[in-house]
Amino acid sequence: MFSFLELTDGVVADACELTDHTRFALVHYGPIVAPLVDNVLSVHGPWAEAQEQLTVHVLGTTAAEAYHNAAALNALLDNARRWWDRSSTTPIRLRATAQDSVLAKPLEAPIFGRPIGGPPNMALPAVWSEQFGKYVIQNMTVAFRRGAPFLTAASESAAGAATANPSVMAITMPSAPATPGPCVFSLAGFALTAGRAIDIPNGVLLIAPAVSAVSDNGLAMVEGESPFNTTLAAGAAFASTADAAARASAGNVGRLNHAGAVAGVESRLSYSLTAWGAARRMAVYCTVRNNSASVWTIRAENLQTDLALSTPGTLVTTIPAGPSNPQVLFLGELDMPSGSSGVNIYATATTISGACTLDIDTLVMVDLSSGQATILQVAGYRTTLITATPSSSVQLEVRTRPLADVDPYAVWTNVGNLFPTSYSGSPAVWMSGSIIKAVWYATHLFGGTTPYWTTQNAAGAAILSLTPTITRQTTYLLPE
C-alpha cells in the first residue's frame, strides 16, 4: 500500500526508511483514520491523536547490525517522546507515500512517541532467523502516537490588503480545501522605532473562516455610531459624535447620554448584520469609554428578523465609574437557533452622575458555529530594547505548525527575533475554505499616557495599518 514510509528527524543519516528493504522491510501499516476529538481543547486540530502500530522486519548483514537498525528506530521514537515532552526541539515525522500517489512529495505527520502509559516503542520477537542472506528480526511491532492529519510539506500562502485597524481584513487563499489545515497567521505593520522603543497595546485577535469576503458573514465589524434603530430610555439621547482626536474608527463614536434618564432604565441600540442566517453562535466584542462618574452596565442580545424577535442575551457587564480610557469589552456569547440579523446592545447608567455619557466606537461579532474561529487575547509590548536596532517591522505571528512545534503559540517577531508573549485563548488556527477574515481589536494608551480608540503607529501620529498573511498546509486524513 505504501511505496514510501519513513520515520525521520530531518537528518538523512538518522532517517529510518521502512520500505527500503535494506535496513527495514514494511510488513504492515494500516493508518488509523482519526475521529473528531472528544475534548474541546483541540490543540492538534479537530481530530484525536492516532495511536497506531506498524510491523516491520529489521534487516542487517549481521545480527548486530539488525539490532543496531532496530535501535536507530527506537532512538527516533524516544526522541519523538522527548519532543512531545517539550524537552527536545527536534520533531520526528512519519512520512508516507501511498502507491501510485499523485502527490509530488510524501505526506507528513508528527510522531509523539509511545502511548502514555502504553507498551514500549517496539516489541522484538523472542526469536530471529537468518533469511535472504541477511539477519532478520521478523515482525517487529512498533507502537506510537501521531498527530492525526497527514500534511503536505509545502504550504500555500496569501496576504490581505493593508488596512487601518480595526477593520475586517479578508484574505483569499489560493485553494478552498474542505478539510481544515493548520495555519500560520501573521499580522505585519507594527513597528520598532530607531529609538528602540516598542509600543504595541494588548489586543484581541479574531480570525474566522467566511463564505464571502464582502458580506458580514464569519466576522463582522460595525461602527458604534451607526445603529439602524435606537430605542432610548426616557430622557436619554444618542448621537454620532466626532472623536477623531482620540482616533476613533471612522472618526466618530456613538454617544449615549443618560444624564436625563432614570438610573437603571436601559437604552437599546440595534445594529444590523447581513448574511448571518447560518450562524448558530457568536461572540460579541465592543470598544467603549465611560466619560462620567456613573457606573454603566451593558449587555448584548441577538436580533432575529426584526425588533420583536430577539433571543436571550449575554450576562450584564459592568463598566466602572469613569471617566475612563477606551477599552475593549467582551460582552459574551450568543446562541441562536436560526441565525442572526443583528445585535441589540442594551446599556444603562446604574447611577446618574454629571454628564453621564458612554461612548461606543465599534462592535465586532465573530461567528463561532464553524468551530474554526480563533479568539486570542494577546499581550502587547511597551518597552525599550537594550541594544539599539534600526527601525524595523514587528509582526504578530500565531503559529500552528504541527510538523515543527508540539503546541501552537503566539509570538511577536522582529527581523527573526522572537519576543515571547502572553496570550489567552487557543492559538490553534485550523481553517478550511478560501476566505479567511481577521480583526485586530485593541485600544491604545500610547506611551502609557495618551488614550486612543485604535492602535497607533510607532510615532503615535496616526492609526496603524496592518497587513495579514496566512500560510496554510493542506490536510489529508489518510495518505492518498
Next chain:
Amino acid sequence: MSAHLGIYTTRNGPMLTDDTGRLTKLIVSTSAHGYDSCQMSAPMPVDDSFRRYDWAGVPNALVRADGTVAFDGRIEDTAIRSTGVDMTAFGYQRSLSDNPYTALWTKSTVDGFRPILTTEVAGYTPELYKFDTNNRINITLPQGSIYGNAADVGSMIFQKPEGGSRQIIGVMFDAVSALPNNWVFRYVAWSSGFGVAGTAAIFNSGGAVTVLNKFITVAACDYLSFEVFNNTGGNYLVNNAPNVWSLNITNVRLVTATTNKVDTTMTAGQVAGVNITCTVGSTARMYVGQRLHIGLAAAAGEGVVVKQILSATQFVADFTAPFAIGTPVQAFVIYADEIARDLVSTVSTLNSAQLSSNTGLIQSPALDLLSESYEDQYPSAVLNRLITLGDNQTTPRQWEWGVYDDQQLYFRPEGSAARTWYVDISTLEVQRTIDRLFNSAYAVYQEQGGRTLRGAVSTAATSVRRYGVTRRQAVNVSTTSLTQANVQRDASLNDTDDPPPRFGITFDKIFTAAGAVAPIWLPRAGDTIVIRNLPPTISVSIDQVRTFRIARTSCDLIARTLTIEPETPLPSLASMLALAVPPSFVTTPWWIQIRG
C-alpha cells in the same frame, strides 16, 4: 470550538506556560460563590513538574473557550507524580478566606459598656458612682458621695474591637438626665490608649429631669464614653434621697459609617400628636420601624419611630412636641453593601492580585443593619452572614455573593443575574419530602441588654393548607431591632415554605430559551434549569419539579461532559446529571449519560 488553559504569574501577569496540549484532565466547576475549582493533570518529565512546583507566588489559571472565560482562579495545590503533575486551582472567591477581618460597623446594644477606671484615666473615680447596663446605660450618684469640681468623673465607655479596622464616627441615643444643677453630661471620643480625640458637652443640667434625644457625629475614635461630672465650681455632696440623681441612656446606636444616614429637614411645620404626617425633604432610606432623631443640635431633641412611609417626602409618626420648618430629621443607616465594599477594599489592598477593587457588581439590599461587628472572621464568613439578612422588598429576598469574571466580587439578590437553560429529560426520579419544609417562623433577637427576645410568629397559610402540617422554625437574628428580625424571618420563611422536591434527571443537551444548543461551559451555579418536556398538567406542583436552580456545575473539557447538581439533590446524589454536546457534524447521538 476550542478551549485553552493558560497559566500566568498573576491574573494579568505574563504567561508562565501553555499546557493545553498535554492535558489529560481539565475539569472546571462553579458553585454558590462563583468559580469553584479547576483540576488539571498533565504528563511531563519530572524536571518540568518541579518547575511548576517551584513557581513563585500563586499563579493564575485561566480557561477560555471561544472568548468566554470558563474558569479563572489561582493554583493552590500542586502534586508531583513520577509521570507528571496534578494541579488544582480555586476561584478567586478564595481570596476572601485569606485573612481575618475585624471591624465594628454598628452597635445597638449596651453590653460592652463599662466604667473607666482611675488607673486608666486620672480624675475618673468610678467608686463614687453606681453603674448598670440593665437594658440601659445607667450612671447614678449615690447618697453621701462628694465630688470635686471638674473632677471625679463618672464614665461609661465602649471600646471597639481591638485592632478593628473601623473607627466610631457617630452615635444616637435617648437619654433621661436627672443630674444635679450645673452637672455636665458629655461624650468623649478616645483614640486607642485613652488619648482624647474629641469631646463635647451634650447637656448642662439645670437640675430638672430632662428627656433628650441626640444624633451626634463624633471625631473618629476607638472608644466612646458617656460621662457626667460636677461643674458647680466647688465640691458637690449628694445629700438628697438615695438614687435620685442619675443619667439613663437607652436606644443607643454607635456607627462607623455615615454614608447612608438619613439627614434631611422638615419642609413644613410639625404639630404634636399621634399619627402625624411629617413632610421632609426626602424620605430616602427611611423605613417603618426606624427610630429618627428630630431636633436642632442644641435642642433636647425627640426620638420618633416611623409608622408609615406615605411618599418620597412624607412619613407618619407620633410626636410629643411641635417642630418648626427646617428642623433636622436624622438617623444613622448601615447597609450590607457598605460592608461588602469595605471587604473588597480590605482584601484588594492587602492582596491586590487576588481580588479586583472594582465594586460595580455590589448591589444594596437597602436594609438597615443595627448590630454588625466582626472579630477575626474571614470576609467569606461575613458575606455568608450578610446574604441571609434579606432586603427591603415586601417579600424579603435571599442574596448571593461570589467571584466570577475579572476577580470582581458580586453581591446581589439570589438569581438576579442568572440565566435560564432548557433541557429535555430522558429519565426522571422525584422524591417529595417535608424535611426542609418550614411554613411558620418567628425571629429570635436581643434586647439592648442582651436578653433574648422572640418576635411574632408568621405563618404561610397557603403552605399549611397545602401540606396539612405546621412546621415552625426559630430564626436566629443578631439584632436589637424587631423590624430587622422580622425581615430576616420573612426572608427565611419565603425560602422554606414550599421547598422543591429531591430529584434526579438525565438529559443530553442544553438549550437556550430560543432553542439553540449551548456550549457546556456556559451554565453556571445559580442559573436556572427548566425541563421542557414535562406537561404542565402532570402535577399541581409541577413548577417545583420543572424548574430548579443549579447549585454546582462541573464541566469536564476533556470528556466533554457537564455535571449539574441541583439545590435539592437526591440523598445519594443520584441527581448527578451529565450531558455532552455533540458537534453539529456528528449525526449519531454519542453523548454520555452518567448517573452517580
